Amino acid sequence: MPHSSLRLGSLALAVAIAMGGLAFSAHAQEGEQTARTAAQKFTIPAGPLGETLGRIARESGRNLSVDPALLQGRRAPAIRGQFSPEEAVRQALAGSGLELFVTGSGTLSVQPVNNSGVIDLEAISVAETEPELGNMTEGTGTYTLGSSNTATKMDLSLRHTPQTITVISHDQLDDFKLDTVNDALSAATGVNVQRVETNRTYFTARGFDISNFQIDGLGQPFSTGEQMGDLDTSFYDHIEVLKGANGLTANPGNPAATINFVRKRPTADFHAVTSVGYGSWNNRRTDIDFSGALNSSGTIRGRLVGSAQKGDSYLDRYNQEKYSFYGIAEADLGSNNVVSLGHTEQINRPNNTMWGALPLYYSDGSKIHYSRSDTAAPNWSYWNTTDRRTFLELHSDLGHDWKSELSLNFRDISGRYKQLSVSGVPDKETGLGVTGYASSYRSNERQIHFDFYAKGPFELLGRTHQLMFGASWSRLRDHIDSYDESYADGGGALPSVRRLWATFPEPAFDNGRTGFANFTNHRRTLYAALNLSLTDKLNVIAGINHAQIKSGGVQYAASHDYRYTRNTTYFGATYDLTDNLSAYASYTEIFNPQNEITQDRNLVGAVQGRSTEAGIKGEWFNKRLNASLSIYRTVQNNLAQYAGFDNTSGFSYYEGVNNRARGFEADISGQLMPGWEINAGYSHLFTLEDDEGHRARTFVPKTNLYMATSARMPFLPALKLGANVTWQSNIYRDEGETSTGQDIIIRQGSYAITNLMGRYDITKNLNIAMNVNNLFDKKYLTSLYWNQSYYGAPRNAMVTLEWKN
Numbered sequence: 036m037p038h039s040s041l042r043l044g045s046l047a048l049a050v051a052i053a054m055g056g057l058a059f060s061a062h063a064q065e066g067e068q069t070a071r072t073a074a075q076k077f078t079i080p081a082g083p084l085g086e087t088l089g090r091i092a093r094e095s096g097r098n099l100s101v102d103p104a105l106l107q108g109r110r111a112p113a114i115r116g117q118f119s120p121e122e123a124v125r126q127a128l129a130g131s132g133l134e135l136f137v138t139g140s141g142t143l144s145v146q147p148v149n150n151s152g153v154i155d156l157e158a159i160s161v162a163e164t165e166p167e168l169g170n171m172t173e174g175t176g177t178y179t180l181g182s183s184n185t186a187t188k189m190d191l192s193l194r195h196t197p198q199t200i201t202v203i204s205h206d207q208l209d210d211f212k213l214d215t216v217n218d219a220l221s222a223a224t225g226v227n228v229q230r231v232e233t234n235r236t237y238f239t240a241r242g243f244d245i246s247n248f249q250i251d252g253l254g255q256p257f258s259t260g261e262q263m264g265d266l267d268t269s270f271y272d273h274i275e276v277l278k279g280a281n282g283l284t285a286n287p288g289n290p291a292a293t294i295n296f297v298r299k300r301p302t303a304d305f306h307a308v309t310s311v312g313y314g315s316w317n318n319r320r321t322d323i324d325f326s327g328a329l330n331s332s333g334t335i336r337g338r339l340v341g342s343a344q345k346g347d348s349y350l351d352r353y354n355q356e357k358y359s360f361y362g363i364a365e366a367d368l369g370s371n372n373v374v375s376l377g378h379t380e381q382i383n384r385p386n387n388t389m390w391g392a393l394p395l396y397y398s399d400g401s402k403i404h405y406s407r408s409d410t411a412a413p414n415w416s417y418w419n420t421t422d423r424r425t426f427l428e429l430h431s432d433l434g435h436d437w438k439s440e441l442s443l444n445f446r447d448i449s450g451r452y453k454q455l456s457v458s459g460v461p462d463k464e465t466g467l468g469v470t471g472y473a474s475s476y477r478s479n480e481r482q483i484h485f486d487f488y489a490k491g492p493f494e495l496l497g498r499t500h501q502l503m504f505g506a507s508w509s510r511l512r513d514h515i516d517s518y519d520e521s522y523a524d525g526g527g528a529l530p531s532v533r534r535l536w537a538t539f540p541e542p543a544f545d546n547g548r549t550g551f552a553n554f555t556n557h558r559r560t561l562y563a564a565l566n567l568s569l570t571d572k573l574n575v576i577a578g579i580n581h582a583q584i585k586s587g588g589v590q591y592a593a594s595h596d597y598r599y600t601r602n603t604t605y606f607g608a609t610y611d612l613t614d615n616l617s618a619y620a621s622y623t624e625i626f627n628p629q630n631e632i633t634q635d636r637n638l639v640g641a642v643q644g645r646s647t648e649a650g651i652k653g654e655w656f657n658k659r660l661n662a663s664l665s666i667y668r669t670v671q672n673n674l675a676q677y678a679g680f681d682n683t684s685g686f687s688y689y690e691g692v693n694n695r696a697r698g699f700e701a702d703i704s705g706q707l708m709p710g711w712e713i714n715a716g717y718s719h720l721f722t723l724e725d726d727e728g729h730r731a732r733t734f735v736p737k738t739n740l741y742m743a744t745s746a747r748m749p750f751l752p753a754l755k756l757g758a759n760v761t762w763q764s765n766i767y768r769d770e771g772e773t774s775t776g777q778d779i780i781i782r783q784g785s786y787a788i789t790n791l792m793g794r795y796d797i798t799k800n801l802n803i804a805m806n807v808n809n810l811f812d813k814k815y816l817t818s819l820y821w822n823q824s825y826y827g828a829p830r831n832a833m834v835t836l837e838w839k840n
Contacts, residue, residue, distance in 0.1 A: 074117045074118055074122075075117065075119075075120075076116070076117055077091065077114045077115065077118055077303075078303030078304070078333030079111075079303070080370065080373070081112050081113045081370035081371070081432075082432060083106070083110060083436060084109040084110055084127060085103065085109075086169075087114065087127045088106070088124065088127060089169060091114070091124055091127065093175070097120045098141070098142040098143065099142070099143045099144075099145070101144070105145065107436075108435065108436060109131050109132075109133075111127040111128075112127070113370060114126055114127055115333055121137060124143055128145065132147060132148055133146065134148050168180060168657070168659060169182060170183060171273070171297070171300070172202070172205040172206065173272050173273075176706075177204060177206065177705055177706050178204050178704050178743070179658070179659065179661050179704040180204065180273065180275070181658045183202075185200070185252060185275050185293060186198050186283070187283060187284065187576060187605075188252065188284050188505065188564070189501050189564065189566055189576075190490075191566075192654060193652065193654065193661045193663075194617050194652045194654040194658075195617065195619075195652075196619075197607030197619040197621040198277055198278060198279050198281075198607070199277075199278040199279065199702060200277055200663075201223045201225075201702055201704070202274070202714075203220075203222050203223060203274040204714075207712075207714055208268055208273070208274075210745050210794070211757070211759055211790060211792050211806065212792070212804075212835065214267060214268055214344070215267060216274075217236055219268050220274070220276070220294070222741065222761075223240075223741070224702050224716025224741050225240050225241065225716065225718030225739055226238060226239070226245070226292065227239045227735060227739070229734070230818055231391075231392065231817075231821055231823075232388070232390060232391065232392060233350065233385065233388045233389045234265060234383070234385055234420075237820055238292075238294070239735050240278060240291040241278060241279070241696055241718075242291075242696040242698070242720055242735050243669070243671065243674070243732075245292050245294060246291075246627070247281060247292070247293040248293075248294050248296070249294065249296065250426075250444070251295075251297060251442075252295060253507075254484065265355070265357060265383055266422070267342055267344075267359040267381055268296075269342045270296075270298055270299060270379055271298055271299065272298065274294065274295070275294075275297065276293075276294055277295065278291075278292050278665075279292070279646050279648050279667060279669075280625050280646035281293040281623070283562060283564060283578040283580050283623065284562060290625050290646045290671055298377070298379075299324075299361070299363075300338065301326050301336035301338040301364070302326045302336065303328055303333050303336060305326070305327035305328070306325070306327060306839075307325050308323070308324040308840075309322065309323045309837070310322045310835050310838070312834065312836070314831065314832055315349075315832055316347040316349060316831070317346050317347050318344070318346030318347070318833065319344065319346055320342065320344040320833075321343050322340075322342045323339070323341045324338075324339075324341075325338065325339045326339075329364070334366060334367040335366045336366075337362070337363065337364040337365075338361075338362070339361070339362050340359075341358075341359060341361070342359045343359075344356070349408055349828050349829055350387075350409075350410045350412075350825070351409065351410050351537065352386070352387035352410065352412065352414055353386070353387045353410060354385070354386050355384060355385035356383075356384040357384070358382045359379075359380070359381045359382075360378075361377070361379045362377060362379075363375060363376070364376055364377070371434075372429065373429075373430045374427075374428065375427070375429075375430070376427050376428075377426050378423070378425045378426075379424045380423045380424075381420075382421050383420045383421075383422075384417075385417065385418055385419075387410070388416050388417060388418040389411050389412045389416075389454075389825065390412075390452075390454030390456045390474070391411065391821070391823050392821070392823035393409060393410070393411050393457075393824065393825050394457065394459070395781050395822060395823060395824060396770070396779055396781060397460065397461055397462065398460045398461065398462050398463065398468060398774070399775075399777070400772075400773045400778070401463060405825070405826065406826075409825070409826075411457050411536055411825075412455065413541070414538065415453060415541040416452075416453055417451075418454065419451045419452065420448065420449070420450040421450075422446070422447075422448050423445075423446070424445065424446045424447075425444070427443045428443075429441040429442075433489070435492075437489060437490070437491030437492075438489065438490055438491060439488065439490075440487070440488060440489075441487045442487070443483075443484075445482070445483055446480075446483075447479070448478075448479070448480045448481075449479045450477070450478045451476070452475070452478075453544075454473065455471055455472070455536065455539065456473075456680070457469050457470070457471055457536065457823075458680060461531070473519065473520050473542045473544070474517050474519045474520075475518040475544040476516070477517075478515045480512070480514075481511070481512045482509065482510070482512075483509060484507065484508075484509040485507060485508045486506075486507040487505055488503060488506075490502065490504075498569075500565065500566060500567050502564075503564045503565075503566075503578075504562070504564075505562055506559075506560065506562070507558075507559075507562075508558070508560075509556075509557070509558045510555065511555065511556040512555045512556075513553070513555075513556075514552065515550065515553075516550070517548070517551070518544040518546065518549060518550075519546070520543070520544055520545075520546055520549075550591055551589065551592075552589065552595075553588050553589055554586055554588025554589060554595035555586065555587055555588055556584070556586045557585050558584050559582070560580060560581065560582045560583075561580075563578060564578030564605065572610055573609075573611075574609050575607070576605070576607040576608070576621075577604075577605070577606055577607075578604070578605040578606075579603070579604050579605070580602070581600075582600070582602075582603065582626075583599075584597075584598070584600075584601070584628055585597065585598040590630065590632055590638075591636065591686040593632045595630070597628060597638060597641075599626075599641060601626050603624045603626055604622075604624055605622070606621065606623070607619065607622075609652075615653050615655055616651060617651070617653075618650070619649065619650060620648065621647070621648050621649075622645070624645050625644035625646060625669075626641060626643050627641060628641045629641060631687075632688060633688055634678065634679070634681070639675040639689050639691045640691060641673065643671075643672050644669065644670040644672055646667065646669045646670075647667065647669075648665055649665065650664050651664050651665075656706060658705075660704075660705035660706055661704055661705050662703040662704075664700070665699070665700045666697075667696075667697070668695070668696070668697045669695065670694075670695045671694050671695070673691035673692075673693065674692055674693070676690055676732075677821065678690045693725060693726045694724070694731045694732065695723075696720060697722050698718065698719055698721055698723075699719050699721065700718045700719075701718075702715070702716040703715050710747040710749070711747075713744045714742075714743045714744075715741060715742035716739075716742075717741075718738070719737060719738045719739075720735070720738070723737070733769065733819075734819040734820050736763040736764045736765070736785075737764050739761075739763050740760070740761070740762040740763075741759070741761050741762075742759065742760050743758070743759035743760075744757055744759070745758075753795055753796040753797075754793070754795050754796075755793070755795075756791075757791070757792045757793075758789065759789070760788070760789050760790075761787065762785070762786070765783065766783050767780055767781060767782045767783070767819065768781040768822055781822065783816045786813050786815045787813070788808075788813055788827075789809070790808045791806070791807045791810055792804065792806045793805050800839055801837070801838050803836050803837075804834070804835045805832065805833070805834050806835075807830070807831075807832045808830070808831050808832070809830045809831065812830040813827075814826055814827075
């Protein structure tokens with residue numbers, strides 16, 4: 036069958052490139068690299084010895100071998116100036132009781148001082164490995180992460196975090212030009228990007244909606260549950276997707292996932308990147324990224340990131356302009372404190388945007404056939420948004436490996452829109468039967484979030500354990516004014532669906548304010564967690580989140596008043612099976628107040644439940660390759676589910692339903708060998724059903740497969756090639772019956788999307804890249820989250836020219 040051939044062809048192409056990369060990389064490993072001993076500039080503040088040695092290794096590109104136990108509790112002075120890597124390490128080791136040896140292959144080896152004056156050469160047994168990864172990905176060249184604190188705020192390796200974590204690294208974002216959050220999260224195993232409209236998206240994982248979005252570990256759910264606008268990824272070093280509920284640090288707990296966007300940070304050395312790109316439908320994009328020290332001593336550092344994008348679309352009439360800016364300055368306050376002040380701003384100006392999408396079936400239940408360019412948007416519609424965020428942070432080293440972080444975040448999201456929503460089911464013969472509802476909309480959401488936490492080790496019963504505790508306070512204020520109107524002719528009836536609706540006249544919107552929302556959410560939280568090292572192999576994490584949550588106001592004539600006090604518990608454990616493998620399990624509770632309202636204008640109420648997960652994780656090559664296998668079970672009660680749209684008052688209404696899900700996930704990311712990176716995963720829902728055992732949320736695919744790989748070509752080292760493939764199983768919606776009793780089922784069959792990338796380094800500082808998306812030109816619906824949809828983008832390409840210092 037043609038469709039099966041395309042799917043198999045997509046997968047075969049990616050596998051062929053991956054296997055080719057393996058062969059090329061294996062060939063490239065022949066020979067040895069000479070040690071680099073030239074002096075270079077280091078600007079490293081005083082801090083834990085392990086972190087200082089790690090930075091020296093990363094910045095110099097030298098391999099370093101050390102037993103982590105030797106570094107426990109030891110600190111290093113500031114390292115600033117021109118030094119060879121050996122000199123920098125010796126300065127860091129001064130007074131520590133440790134000393135540096137350099138092996139014949141140039142590896143830097145740290146050993147205890149031998150007071151006898153005799154060097155035990157047999158003790159210097161090292162593995163030829165690259166430096167261990169940390170909690171940032173820029174400059175590492177990998178598709179993975181060394182450590183994360185998204186789950187517990189404690190710095191844990193991915194292997195010892197008792198939940199599944201998927202990472203989209205800096206290099207993966209850059210290789211495949213994942214410039215929007217929609218594109219980036221399409222690259223996360225098990226995450227479904229539900230593009231319900233041109234500028235509104237829902238995300239689902241493990242069968243449920245994702246509502247927890249964080250920036251550097253802090254954030255609140257969006258007041259409306261979905262992600263507005265076309266958020267840019269240029270600000271971020273990487274994105275972490277923590278699967279399952281995260282009721283400990285991201286209260287309220289949500290069973291799908293927590294998305295943590297980790298910002299780029301200033302660098303001590305000067306760093307500059309600028310690029311220009313041109314692609315299909317006249318899309319143009321420019322990026323800049325400058326970073327470095329702002330004074331001669333390097334104690335003040337800054338970074339400036341910006342992007343501008345403008346272009347048309349495969350959709351008729353749709354076009355947009357997007358401008359993004361990020362500025363941050365950080366300063367060392369003595370040797371133990373770093374203060375940061377930053378601001379981000381994104382301005383989106385799309386035109387001819389959809390509110391809702393296209394009706395998918397006629398009144399007799401048969402499918403409506405559209406072109407991929409068809410849209411329900413009239414030529415006067417737009418959806419302008421401006422998203423501003425300002426943050427202040429203080430990172431402190433409290434001594435004895437204790438650290439604290441104080442954060443204050445402000446966010447202001449404003450929007451102005453004019454939209455047309457179409458509803459109803461057209462007649463197949465006449466095309467009539469669809470009505471329209473137009474709205475002129477103004478919205479503003481303001482968030483303030485304060486957070487403080489401290490973490491560090493303590494001794495108990497002869498073993499070292501970890502403690503984390505903190506408090507947060509947040510306020511969200513949401514205000515909406517809408518001026519709605521049905522078309523006067525025919526009481527809102529629209530002409531034939533075959534004509535579409537591009538030239539429909541803009542209403543006067545002179546009926547006064549017809550819709551209104553004004554409410555405030557407050558949240559106060561105390562949280563704490565223990566990481567108990569019970570044996571050399573067994574660690575147990577126990578935590579609690581105490582939250583006081585209240586809201587007051589109105590939402591479309593419905594009272595938005597509630598008050599909750601809730602304790603959410605978290606338990607996790609990891610057990611080391613071997614030096615590279617660990618078994619893990621975790622349990623957390625789910626509690627989440629919901630902003631959705633019912634048809635009779637009452638709040639749906641809070642969703643409650645529980646989430647459990649267990650599996651096996653592994654790490655290899657100094658954490659440069661991570662893998663996991665997991666099974667999970669989630670129970671959610673009173674989950675808000677879309678139930679319809681009130682054409683009279685112009686609001687969507689919901690109902691509470693009970694769902695449960697069981698599933699399996701496999702994930703691998705990182706470096707298979709030098710020069711070859713991979714990020715791949717498989718997810719499958721065994722069941723996603725309601726109380727009566729019926730399949731629920733059928734718009735969510737039961738099976739997802741993702742694989743991205745890239746490799747340097749050793750026969751031409753300046754060339755890097757890669758591919759990614761996303762495959763999902765079939766989805767459908769049951770829309771009841773026709774007037775003659777025939778079932779109405781909307782379907783989207785299984786499909787795969789294949790993307791290719793290639794980059795060639797013209798010189799050390801200049802490269803050119805080409806990205807081709809939807810290589811096999813697959814036609815597919817973007818979502819069946821609602822009973823309306825539209826088609827995804829056909830094959831398209833972009834060429835980018837980049838300069839970097």
